[in-house]
Amino acid sequence: MIRLLPAVFLSLTMHAVAAPKPAPATPAPEPTPAVASAPAAQPATALPADAAAPPPAGQPRSTYSQCHVDGPYVAMTFDDGPHGANTPRLLEMLRQRNIHATFFLVGQCVAEFPDIVKKIVADGHEIANHSWSHPQLSAMSESAVRDQLQRTHDAIIAACGVTPKIMRPPYGAFTARQRAWALGEWGYKCILWDVDPLDWKVRNAEHVKTEILKQAVPGSIILSHDIHKTTVDAMPETLDALLAKGFKFVTVSELVAMDKPVAPKPKATPAPKADAPASAKAEPAAPPAPKDKVKP
Numbered sequence: 001m002i003r004l005l006p007a008v009f010l011s012l013t014m015h016a017v018a019a020p021k022p023a024p025a026t027p028a029p030e031p032t033p034a035v036a037s038a039p040a041a042q043p044a045t046a047l048p049a050d051a052a053a054p055p056p057a058g059q060p061r062s063t064y065s066q067c068h069v070d071g072p073y074v075a076m077t078f079d080d081g082p083h084g085a086n087t088p089r090l091l092e093m094l095r096q097r098n099i100h101a102t103f104f105l106v107g108q109c110v111a112e113f114p115d116i117v118k119k120i121v122a123d124g125h126e127i128a129n130h131s132w133s134h135p136q137l138s139a140m141s142e143s144a145v146r147d148q149l150q151r152t153h154d155a156i157i158a159a160c161g162v163t164p165k166i167m168r169p170p171y172g173a174f175t176a177r178q179r180a181w182a183l184g185e186w187g188y189k190c191i192l193w194d195v196d197p198l199d200w201k202v203r204n205a206e207h208v209k210t211e212i213l214k215q216a217v218p219g220s221i222i223l224s225h226d227i228h229k230t231t232v233d234a235m236p237e238t239l240d241a242l243l244a245k246g247f248k249f250v251t252v253s254e255l256v257a258m259d260k261p262v263a264p265k266p267k268a269t270p271a272p273k274a275d276a277p278a279s280a281k282a283e284p285a286a287p288p289a290p291k292d293k294v295k296p
């Protein structure tokens with residue numbers, strides 16, 4: 001990830017108005033650009049407040065952090081690659097279990113490892129756009145965001161011939177306007193997540209496995225990063241445990257295709273029961289666990 005640092009740090013410096021930080025000498029575990037209005041309490045990695053809000057009536061939904069499905073389906077997602085060593089290792093683990101996942105690719109890594117991108121597609125996984133150099137898109141101009149997404153879009157097509165249909169903004173940071181625009185421009189749905197093992201932060205395979213198993217529910221979109229050895233190390237036991245619990249793996253687009261609208265809660269109902277229906281947790285008012293911990 002060292003090669004990503006200049007762009008990441010550029011993004012940092014653009015926002016470090018109130019409390020500029022020194023340049024990290026080694027890959028930063030998590031960029032937390034300071035925000036002028038609330039330098040201590042409001043990390044810029046927080047997701048937009050309306051990131052998973054339902055669309056206006058009659059308009060297609062543009063953003064998903066989880067899906068509402070009838071069966072025990074989940075989508076494993078792997079961000080920030082492809083990685084020269086860890087991604088091929090992961091692909092073998094997935095192949096052995098006949099699991100299809102979704103890879104949110106960083107454009108400059110696509111350009112570096114086009115053969116791995118081909119292998120991802122050949123193995124039946126979904127590929128998706130995760131920007132060119134992993135900046136915080138919500139803070140950038142429209143032309144700069146277009147460049148980030150279009151270059152990656154083109155690089156993916158050049159590498160494997162497949163047109164990505166979905167994207168995930170780095171750090172989950174994408175404004176409502178940008179989401180509507182990306183949907184119109186490229187047909188991109190914006191994919192967030194509801195399960196976050198913080199694998200970028202806690203480089204421990206046991207922790208990654210424990211958190212994923214603890215958080216995953218039917219319809220989950222599980223965030224992880226195949227650039228980290230510890231995350232890939234965690235996968236055999238994690239995947240086997242999820243399979244043992246009855247989960248079935250699909251790609252994000254397959255999960256989205258199964259998504260069912262959640263009926264609005266009746267307002268005239270008398271006192272709600274103590275055991276809330278499943279729909280109570282189906283549509284979070286805000287995106288999951290943004291805080292200062294997100295590193296998609």
Ligand SMILES: [Zn+2]
Pocket residue numbers: 079080130134170171295296
């Ligand atoms: Zn990322």
